[in-house]
Amino acid sequence: MTLSDNHIRAVRARAQLLGDPAADVVSVVRSVAAIQAQSSPAARLAIRARSRGLTAPDVDASRAVARTWLMRKTLHLVPSADLRWLNRLFGPRNAQAGRGRRRQLDLTDELCERALRLLQDLLPGKALTRQEIVDGLAADGIVLDAESQAPAHLLAYAANRGLLCRGQDAGSEPTYVLLDEWTTEDDTPDEPETELAQRYLTAYGIATAEDFSAWSGLPLGLCRKAFDALDLASASNGFALSQTELSAFPCPPRLLGAFDTYLLGYRDRDLLLDPAEAKRVNAGGGMIAPTVLVDGRIAGTWHTKRTAKQTKVVVEPFTSLSRSAISGLESEVNDYGRFLGEAAVLVM
Incomplete structure (x- = not known):
């Protein structure tokens, strides 16, 4: 189907809930597949633009969503119910991709494994800031320069290994909690890449496998295979899920x-x-x-x-x-x- 540029933009905006806002935090996050969350204030505003009646404290208090390092090795906000399978999809890739940088920061494999064991003792029942974790590790003999990138890369590695995720912010400071204490749900789809592709197209309306690869950071061949497994309709500038309604009104400013x-x-x-x-x-x-x-x-x-x-x-x-x-x-x-x-x- 050939669509005008204005029509494509309208379909994409509607898929992003920019013309039809949702009523709660998790509905927004689930509908748009994931929200980049390197910046907590920016993630809050992404939810505001796609919801009605919510406040910033509502977003901060929701345990139905969680933050961890996923797409493109970047912090994303996702439904807590999806945290485990998404971590299994992205975690090993991210951990391997970050190995060279960890070595530059003197985070050897041996040190990282030792730190993971200490974090399992340090975090139960707690939500700790990065500095509190650095202090706790130092008390057990792992001394990290708090002014360097080493603590951040160690925490990302621990998250990629499925040990922890981000908790609720303490003021402007992020905290970290055990993943097992944030969510117990574990419903891994049979084909995680295909499931993610389905959610991606639901969120972005009309797109290509190349777009999916750029957004997710997954290899292009894997993204094409995931698209091939879906029931798609050809549209201008790419494909849409066959059930996508390819008509929409322009969204409001x-x-x-x-x-x-x-x-x-x-x-x-x-x-x-x-x-x-x-x-x-x-x-x-x-x-x-x-x-x-x-x-x-x-x-x-x-x-x-x-x-x-x-x-x-x-x-x-x-x-x-x-x-x-x-x-x-x-x-x-x-x-x-x-x-x-x-x-x-x-x-x-």
Whole structure:
């Protein structure tokens, strides 16, 4: 089926819940397959844009979702019920890929295995910050430079081995808990790669195996095999699940946070973001700025300026916006303030 660019964007935005928000945290996360969670504030905003009535504390308090290192060796927020099988799919790959960097940090295989045994004694019944873990390991003879990347890589290795995951943040500090204490569910699908491909296409609407590989970090051959196992319909720019409704209305204007999943799901972003403006969104170093979405296309960036009385949401559009788009963004800013419990005002 041949679809216009506007039509494809509308289908993708609807798949991302940007036009039809969900009512709870886990429904959002399950619907979009996974949310990048290197930044906790950005992950919260990804959920805000796809939900109704939730607040930031609602997101933080949910144990129905969990964070660990998965796609592209990066922290992602996923349903807790899927944590184990996703960890088995990505963990061994991530652990092997990180071995060279661990060696550079003097994290030998022997030291890592010893640290895992100590963490099994250190973490039960607790949610510890990175510094608390560093201190606990030091008390048992494993001394790590807290200012180096060694603690982070050791914790990622422990997560990839299925020992721990991220817990709830303690203020601005992440904590770490035993995976067995966060979730006991373990319902591994018969074909994990195919299951993930199904969820990916549910979340991204119309895409290719190359897109799936770029998003997941899995080998392209494996991604093509997973696509071949699905019942797909050919559509412009790729494939969709056969049950996907390939008709949709443009979504309302949205304020997307940094690293938003809407931009991270495709190898080629040209349909969503004018290449001439790409550096305003991704200036390098893997950073994806908070963006303004209008009719399914990135129409600008935004940032905040906070004072004691209010938060100014400063929108910097790429071109002039229509009156209806600005009105929609005013509603978004109001909801942003409600979500964070702040008085917020739009500044163009």
